[in-house]
Amino acid sequence: MNNVFGIVFANYNATGFGELLHRRTIASLPFAGRYRLIDFALSNMVNSGIGTVGLIMPTNYRSLIDHVGSGKEWNLSKKIGGLFILPGTVFSGSSNTQKFMLSDLLVNHRYIERRADDTYAVISSASNVCSLDYTEMIEQHIESGKTVTFAYFRDENGAEKPLDCFVVSRATLLGIIESYPKSSHLDLVELLEREYGADSTGRYVFDAYVRPIETIEDYIKANQDLLDPQLHKQLFRGDRAVFTKVQDEAPTIYNDGCEVKNSLIPAGCNISGKVENCVLARSVVVEEGASLKNCIVFQHGTIKRGTVVENAILDKYVTISSSVRLCGGTERPLIIGKNLTL
Amino acid sequence: MSRKNCIAMLLAGGQGTRLGALTDRIAKPAVSFGGKYRIIDFSLSNCINSGIDTVGILVQYRPATLNRYLGNGQAWDLDVVGGGVHVLSPYATQKGGSWYEGTADAIYHNINFIDRYEPENVLILSGDHIYKMDYSKMLEAHEKNKADLTVSVMEVPWEEASRFGIMTLDENDRIVKFSEKPKDPDSNMASMGIYIFSWDVLRKALKEDNQDETSEKDFGKNIIPKLLEAGKRLFAYHFDGYWKDVGTIDSYYSSQMELLEKDAPLNIFERSMHIFSNSNNSPSSFIGEDAHLKNSLVCNGCGVFGSLEHSILGVDAIVHDGSVIKDSIILPGADIGRNCRITKAIVNENVVIPDGTVIGSEDGEITVVGKSL
Numbered sequence: 191m192n193n194v195f196g197i198v199f200a201n202y203n204a205t206g207f208g209e210l211l212h213r214r215t216i217a218s219l220p221f222a223g224r225y226r227l228i229d230f231a232l233s234n235m236v237n238s239g240i241g242t243v244g245l246i247m248p249t250n251y252r253s254l255i256d257h258v259g260s261g262k263e264w265n266l267s268k269k270i271g272g273l274f275i276l277p278g279t280v281f282s283g284s285s286n287t288q289k290f291m292l293s294d295l296l297v298n299h300r301y302i303e304r305r306a307d308d309t310y311a312v313i314s315s316a317s318n319v320c321s322l323d324y325t326e327m328i329e330q331h332i333e334s335g336k337t338v339t340f341a342y343f344r345d346e347n348g349a350e351k352p353l354d355c356f357v358v359s360r361a362t363l364l365g366i367i368e369s370y371p372k373s374s375h376l377d378l379v380e381l382l383e384r385e386y387g388a389d390s391t392g393r394y395v396f397d398a399y400v401r402p403i404e405t406i407e408d409y410i411k412a413n414q415d416l417l418d419p420q421l422h423k424q425l426f427r428g429d430r431a432v433f434t435k436v437q438d439e440a441p442t443i444y445n446d447g448c449e450v451k452n453s454l455i456p457a458g459c460n461i462s463g464k465v466e467n468c469v470l471a472r473s474v475v476v477e478e479g480a481s482l483k484n485c486i487v488f489q490h491g492t493i494k495r496g497t498v499v500e501n502a503i504l505d506k507y508v509t510i511s512s513s514v515r516l517c518g519g520t521e522r523p524l525i526i527g528k529n530l531t532l
Numbered sequence: 533m534s535r536k537n538c539i540a541m542l543l544a545g546g547q548g549t550r551l552g553a554l555t556d557r558i559a560k561p562a563v564s565f566g567g568k569y570r571i572i573d574f575s576l577s578n579c580i581n582s583g584i585d586t587v588g589i590l591v592q593y594r595p596a597t598l599n600r601y602l603g604n605g606q607a608w609d610l611d612v613v614g615g616g617v618h619v620l621s622p623y624a625t626q627k628g629g630s631w632y633e634g635t636a637d638a639i640y641h642n643i644n645f646i647d648r649y650e651p652e653n654v655l656i657l658s659g660d661h662i663y664k665m666d667y668s669k670m671l672e673a674h675e676k677n678k679a680d681l682t683v684s685v686m687e688v689p690w691e692e693a694s695r696f697g698i699m700t701l702d703e704n705d706r707i708v709k710f711s712e713k714p715k716d717p718d719s720n721m722a723s724m725g726i727y728i729f730s731w732d733v734l735r736k737a738l739k740e741d742n743q744d745e746t747s748e749k750d751f752g753k754n755i756i757p758k759l760l761e762a763g764k765r766l767f768a769y770h771f772d773g774y775w776k777d778v779g780t781i782d783s784y785y786s787s788q789m790e791l792l793e794k795d796a797p798l799n800i801f802e803r804s805m806h807i808f809s810n811s812n813n814s815p816s817s818f819i820g821e822d823a824h825l826k827n828s829l830v831c832n833g834c835g836v837f838g839s840l841e842h843s844i845l846g847v848d849a850i851v852h853d854g855s856v857i858k859d860s861i862i863l864p865g866a867d868i869g870r871n872c873r874i875t876k877a878i879v880n881e882n883v884v885i886p887d888g889t890v891i892g893s894e895d896g897e898i899t900v901v902g903k904s905l
Contacts, residue, residue, distance in 0.1 A: 223816035224832070262606075263813075419818055419835070426815035438607070438811050440800045441567045441844070443792075444825035451823065456816035457568065457832045460801075461825075469816075 194328055195271070195308040195360075196235040196243040197301075200228065200254060200316035201278030202289045206406050209505055209527030216403065217316035218253040220488050220506075222416055222426075223456040223471045226257050227403060229434045231316045232264045232273075237430040238324035240312060242271030244301045246278045246294045257435055264433045276301055289315045289354060290378035292370060299367045308360055313378075315354035319412045320400040321430050324357075327394040331357040338362065338382050339392035343400035350395055354402065357394075358382065399424055410523060413469050413486050416454055439472045447478060463493065471506075480510075484520070502526060535650045536615070538671055538728070540584050541642070542575055543635055544659035545592030550780045553902025554880060559591065560779075561659030562598040564863045564881060566791055566800060567831040567846040569809045570601055571778060572659045576608045576617075577807045582667035584655065586615035588645055590638040592622060592631060607810035620645060634749030640738040646731065654734055656727040656751065662787055662798065663724075663775040664805045670769045671728055680733040680764040681756070683707065684726035686771050696722035697752045699768050707766040710756050721768060724775055727751065733764060774798045785878060785898050788844055788861055792827055814848050822853060831864070838868070846881070859894065877901060 200217040210219065217228040228245075235243045243266060247254060258264075261273025279293040290313070295302075302311070310331070312324050320343070331339035341353035356379070366381065383391070399421060401412040415421050426432055439458025444450065449464045458472035463480035471489040476482060480493040483500045492509040493499060499510055501518035505528040510516065514532055518524030526532065548560025555563060561572035572589075579587050587610060591598060598619075605617030620642050622631050632638035639646075639656065646654060653674065655667055665684070674682040685699050693714070700709035700719040711717065729737075737755050741747050747754045760766055774797045778784040790796055800807055814833025819825070824839040833848035838855035846864035851857055854871035862868065866879045869887035877892040877899040879885065884904040892899040 225815075419820065422815070422818055431813055432815070433813055436811050436813065438806075438808055440807075441829040441831045442817070443801075444828045444830060444840070446827050448825055450819045450825055452821045453819045454816045455819055455830075457811075457830075465819075 193307065193309045194238075194240050194357075195305045195311055196240045197276075197295075197298075197311055197313045198228070198231045198235070198243060198245045198316050199290050199294060199313065200231075201246050201248045201291065201294050202286050202315075203248065203250075204287060204317070204404055205285065207409070208406075208525040210406075210503065210525060212527065213250065214253040215248040215250055217248065218257050219317070219403070219409070220471055221319065221409075221412070223454055223469055224437070225432065225434045226254075227317045227319065228254060228257065229432055230319055230321065231314050232258070232261075232266070233430065233432045234314070234320070234322045234324065235312065236264050236266065236433065237321070238312070238328070240324070241266070241268065242274070242305065242308070244274040244276045244298065245316075246276045246298065248278055249280055251278075259435065263435050274301055288377060292366070292374045292376040292378045292381060293372065295363065295378055296367055296370060296372045296374065302360060302363050302367065305360060310357055310359055311363060312357050313355065315402075317403045318354060318400060319403060319415075319425070320353075320396075320398060321425055321428055321432055322396055322398055322400075323430060324355075327396075328357055330394055331392055334392045336392035337386045337390040339394050340379075342393060342395045344395065344397065351402075353396065353400060354379075356382070406523075406525075407521075410486075416469060417452055417467060422454070437472055445478070448476075484523075486523075505530075508532075535652075536586055537651065538584055538653040538655055538667075539586040539588065539615075539646065539649050539651045540579050540655040540657055540667075541588045541590065541639055541646070542572070542579075542657045542659050543638060544572060544589050544598060545595075545632055545638060546660065547593040548660065548779060551778075551784060552781060553900050554781075554784070554878070555594075556902060557594060558597040559593045559595060559659075562601055563778075563784075564846055565662065565778070565784075566788055567829050567844045567861075567864070568811060569800075569807060571662065572598070572601075573608075573807055573809045574662050574664070575657045575659055576605075576610065577805070578663070578665050578667060579655075579657075580608050580610055580808070581805050582665075582671075584667060585610060585612045586618075586649055586651075588618045588620050588642060589659070590620050590632065590642070592638075595619070595621060601810050603810065608808045615649075618645065634754075635751045636738060636741055636747075636755050637749035639734070640742050640749070643735060643738065646735075651731050654729050654731050656725075656729065658725045660777065660779060661725070661775060662778055664773060664798070664807070665726070665771060665775075666805070667726075667728075670726070670771075673767070673769045674728045674730075677705075677767045678765060679728075679767040680730050681759055681766045682728045682769050683756070683766065684724045684771050685721040685768045686724055686775055688720050688722045690717070690720050693717035693720045693722065697725075699723060701768050705768045705770070707760065707768055710752075710760055710766075712752055721770075723752065724771060725752075727756075728769075733759070781878070781898055781900060785861065789842075789859070791829060791844070792842060812847060820853065838870075838872075852887075860892070 260267040266273035339357045341355040342350045442459040445462040453468045462478040463476040477495045480497045486503045488506045502524040509531040544561040548555040817834035820837035823836045826841040828840045831847040835850040837853040838851045852870045859876045863881040865882040873890045875892040
């Protein structure tokens with residue numbers, strides 16, 4: 191499928207995540223121990239045969255660019271096509287929550303102009319948890335002759351919700367680029383919906399698991415979903431791989447006396463204590479006599495002897511010292527910021 | 533091409549017959565180790581950790597898995613411009629083709645490859661040893677001694693000396709005698725099969741040895757004795773770290789079980805001299821509701837729903853509920869069904885064990901399960 195290129199809009203953030211999104215952007219929020227949310231958007235493009243992807247960077251791009259690098263982990267470090275790091279516009283700094291800013295498209299007009307071999311673009315946001323193949327959606331779009339096809343998914347109650355993903359022709363994008371002033375504050379999706387009525391707009395509904403991450407509640411739910419072995423398998427062990435930056439850690443060591451239940455644990459950890467219903471990242475140390483329950487721990491967390499931590503999210507390099515007891519609420523977990531020692 | 537001080541040639545063509553079923557379909561250097569590594573990872577990581585960025589890998593026996601694993605060397609940071617990993621298999625010429633007949637013969641057939649880098653020195657390595665070693669220190673000693681050949685040696689117990697190639701040294705660590713598996717050893721300094729040759733000396737020796745029809749074309753049996761006889765400067769380099777030849781099922785099993793010890797002699801967890809591997813892209817491991825884990829290593833991509841005690845679970849291996857794995861090594865991709873009892877066993881890669889299977893016993897021999905039951 192050589193005639194489709196991708197654009198991932200990542201120049202937005204979310205609110206209500208406290209310290210977790212203080213210095214990072216939602217696209218680079220750690221997930222499932224080894225991943226960042228952006229991995230899903232990039233893997234979905236690649237798994238759909240799209241070999242050219244422009245990634246529109248947020249203003250606070252450090253964590254995101256550190257993660258995606260040259261794009262080689264997604265097979266996007268290539269001579270022809272590959273990953274294009276595109277600048278985002280400064281609209282409202284790192285607290286902007288608008289995903290598809292038209293100004294981000296306009297400022298990157300060259301990226302679209304130069305895709306002369308491509309006829310269509312798949313455009314998506316950067317913070318959905320889902321493993322999808324866009325091929326059928328693209329085929330439907332081409333056959334239907336519509337101007338734009340928006341993707342939908344079904345939530346837990348079966349209601350159709352927009353997926354923040356759509357197919358549009360390159361010509362349509364070029365037309366928009368010509369017609370709007372660069373300083374435009376419009377939203378690309380709103381513009382497409384307004385400009386092209388129901389007759390020119392298609393719908394494609396995905397039946398797979400999709401969890402968009404917009405609030406901290408979404409994030410907690412997505413982590414709970416992971417602890418269902420069937421869902422975990424569906425997301426990571428389906429027909430498609432989810433690619434991420436490989437860290438090459440040693441295996442995790444489970445010492446005598448550890449008690450681990452219903453948890454997701456990558457390589458590189460050292461577990462001597464109790465871990466229940468947790469999602470750990472690499473290089474987490476749980477010492478003897480420490481107890482973790484319903485927690486999400488980012489990389490290099492250290493839980494010392496005699497500690498009890500429940501319903502908490504610990505950012506990178508957090509150390510919980512001996513005999514501390516931390517308990518958040520099931521609905522409102524405690525969020526402990528990066529590098530803190532408590 | 534700019535001149536290199538030292539490039540490495542890694543002998544990875546051996547079959548490793550003593551590893552039995554584990555090398556039925558893959559070369560010994562490609563055999564899984566410690567759950568996520570393959571044996572060759574140790575030599576390759578040592579190279580990059582020692583500043584050697586050009587490695588020729590001599591393959592011969594069943595190289596497919598090894599070739600795929602090596603890829604372009606990127607996993608070891610060995611995808612470099614003007615160097616990197618090169619897989620060197622036997623080839624045909626206008627005069628016909630032949631297999632590599634011995635360790636020295638393998639290098640002889642790749643003289644042109646080495647010449648292209650114009651190296652001062654060539655490091656000869658085996659792809660089947662487990663150790664961490666900084667070759668740059670050995671190279672320093674080689675240069676300081678103005679040696680023609682430096683052999684890495686380690687002290688072995690006197691009673692075991694007759695199993696090794698033994699070096700007799702003078703007070704300056706110059707090698708005065710070399711005896712292959714001597715009956716009455718006069719030294720307990722054993723060769724580790726790691727050599728640094730000055731390239732011009734080795735080049736000449738290989739060409740001469742190739743003309744010798746009685747030669748077995750082996751470094752230990754032919755090249756080294758001939759250089760010694762010719763009065764060349766041969767020195768020993770002492771290594772006192774952890775080193776293990778995992779050529780037998782016993783040593784393969786015990787060296788991995790050592791990883792489970794507290795303060796294990798080989799530290800795979802420390803960041804310095806990190807052992808790299810071509811990790812696949814597997815997700816975090818799932819530890820189930822009724823799992824029990826005790827003194828075990830678990831890699832990425834695993835599912836643990838049963839019990840794991842004093843065992844190693846390789847990448848993407850699954851232990852279903854009700855099963856008890858004890859004192860065992862489950863290689864990558866193996867699938868252990870429900871209610872199995874696996875004790876003191878090695879289960880080969882991607883082997884499927886049906887529900888209710890009982891394998892091995894605590895006091896018995898090590899059981900190797902080579903194929904799906």
